[in-house]
Amino acid sequence: MKKIAIASDHAGFELKEKIKEFLKAQGYEVLDLGTNNTESVDYPDYAAMLAEKISAGELKEGVLCCGTGIGMSIAANKFPGVRAAVAVNEFMAQMAREHNDANVLCLSSRVTDPEIAKKLVDVWLNAKFEGGRHDRRVKKIIEIEKKER
Secondary structure: OOEEEEEEOOOOHHHHHHHHHHHHHOOOEEEEOOOOOOOOOOHHHHHHHHHHHHHOOOOOOEEEEEOOOHHHHHHHOOOOOOOEEEOOOHHHHHHHHHOOOOOEEEEEOOOOOHHHHHHHHHHHHHOOOOOOHHHHHHHHHHHHHHOOO
């Protein structure tokens, strides 16, 4: 069984729950890292929990949900090896994987209808990294991560 992590802040909680059920129905083992309700929390805490697991190689991919997806993506991308992308339409979800080898999909609960969000997850999970010229570019991102500042 393929394993995937999911996390949200309070704004993304309801969307997270719907995506979690969708993933389970698709045969995924879902590691839910919280939050567990709609009480206000800080999105970087939840992005970090998921991104740490990706960065450490414990998991290959994850989904983050917040109000816009932007805050989660910013926080998650601070971790080496994490390529978190916000997608609000199918083309963005597909390109995030095919061209950027995104291993974290960030969704917006305040912009994206839950049924569309499920479709975005499906498209992203089923898209494959194209490699080629995109591999060269992803490797450049990895080199940027390695630079000492």
